Amino acid sequence: MKTAEKILLTALELFNSNGESGVTSVDIALELDISPGNLYYHFKGKEIIVSALFEMYRERMESILNSREAGDINIQDFFYYLLLILQQSHLFRFLYRSPSDIAEKYPEVSRGFQKLMKTKEDTLRRLFVYFVDEGVLEIADNKRESIITLVGLVFTQAPSYYLLKGDNINDERYINDSLKMVLFTLQPYFVASETNDALMLDIDDWLNDKGES
Amino acid sequence: MKTAEKILLTALELFNSNGESGVTSVDIALELDISPGNLYYHFKGKEIIVSALFEMYRERMESILNSREAGDINIQDFFYYLLLILQQSHLFRFLYRSPSDIAEKYPEVSRGFQKLMKTKEDTLRRLFVYFVDEGVLEIADNKRESIITLVGLVFTQAPSYYLLKGDNINDERYINDSLKMVLFTLQPYFVASETNDALMLDIDDWLNDKGES
Structure with a gap:
């Protein structure tokens, strides 16, 4: 692995464990056992590292978000698709730990983040319209935006809630819990509630299968 | 107003605007136009100020949470009661901005916070059981805990979600938006969905009335 790549992965690990504000460039160099000068040769400061990590996250997210056109997806695919997004968000979870700090220190990253949130909501909107047309979901037009907000909120904030309650969210099981x-x-918006109840009961098996494949 | 009280209120305002990590004791003294020595006379460091503010928040919250016994509350009272809690959480919103930072720097506060979250969930549980018994809500036993988690998540994390999307959550309208x-x-769990639809439509009027009273 190249040094630049090693630096990014080590920084990501440290940021996730200690928060972005709790880690300095020197900490990253120490953890890698390289000189601060060598680190500086690759990345001119922590800001550049944070930006590069956000860029990695953004690229992966957009590639997932754009991978599926509505019209070619069933409800199980949809859940799998959500799982892929949650896995990436877990991997880069430091970005969600203190969004206000990130926004203040890295306005560029913050703007990119806002765009990404908008893309997420747009994708949900497109999929919900499709599933309503297909008769899978029943969502009145005047409720659609509230449901998008609600799902978006759960989608991005569930780990922070577990954190408030004192859980250690570094554990990967929080990906499944969020999903x-x-x-x-x-669930209340599914047309076939029996199917859906069964689906909820099966979800553990389903998640285990996906984990193994 | 006594100096100690002025210090707390000024600190609260600065923490809410800039985040706890973005404010030093010296910043608070400067804002109040007193010497750092005078501030130190009242509070021996920022940690004591943060703890004192958390204590204020905790006392207010517990007084609200304990003010109502189930058995003496209708659904409109319940919403008003949620509004009171949201108002206090908005006032002390810096505690919710970076829970992981708070947890790391102030383990005592973090433990108090976790207890408070538990009290909140316990109160919701008691009220939901009551409203189910009264025939107002319809919640299957096996769904109760998920609903408590979901409502608790929305209740505490909605402002952080608006923040992620780039909104300025210092505006008090976010209290109403969260409610x-x-x-x-x-809504899906109300027995009389027509009543509830009407209630949702009336909610703006209702919030305006409460705001004026």
Whole structure:
């Protein structure tokens, strides 16, 4: 692995464990056992590292968000698609830990983040319209935006809530817990509630299968 | 107003605007136009100020949470009660901005916070059981805990979500927006959905009335 790549992955790990504000460039160099000068040769300061990590996150997210056109997706695909997004967000979870700090220190990253949030909501909107047309979901037009907000909120903030309650959200099981909360949020809007109840019961098996494949 | 009280209120305002990590004891003294020595005479460091503010928040919250016994509350009272809690959380919103930072720097505050979250969830649980018994809500036993988590999540994390999207959450209208999202979350579980639809439509009027009274 190249030094630049090693620096990014080590920084990501440290940011996730200690928060962005709790980690300096020197900490990253120490952890890698390289000189601060060598680190500086690759990245001119922590700001550049944070920007590069956000760029990695953004590229992965956009590639997932653009991978599926509505019209070619069933509800199980949809859940799998949400799982892929949650996995990436877990990997880059330091970005969600203190959004206000990030916004203040890195206005560029913050603007990119806002755009990404908008893309997420646009994608949900497109998929919900499609699933309503297909008769899978039943969502009145005047409720659509509230449901998008609600799902978006659960989608991005569930780990922070577990954190407030004192849980250690570094554990990967919080990916599945977040996904289950999203499914639970959508449950009242499914047309075939029996199918959906069965789906909720099966979700653990389903998540285990996906984990193994 | 006594100096100690002035210090707390000024600190609260600065923490809410700039985040706890973006404010030093010296900043607070400067803002108040007193010497750092005078501030130190009242509070021996920022940690004591943060703890004192958390204590204020905790006392106010517990007084609200304990003010109502189930058995003496209707659904409109319940919404008003949620509004009171949201108002206090808005006032002390810096505590919710970077929970992971707070947890790391102030383990004592973090433990108090976790207890408070538990009290909130316990109160919701008691009220939901009551409203189900009264025939106002319809919640299957196996869904109760998920609904409590979902409502708790919306209740505490809605402002952070608006923040992620780039909104300025210092505006008090976010209190009402958060309350509306909680009501929306509960909507599918109301027995009389027509009553509830009417209630959602009236909620703006209702919030305006409460604001004036």
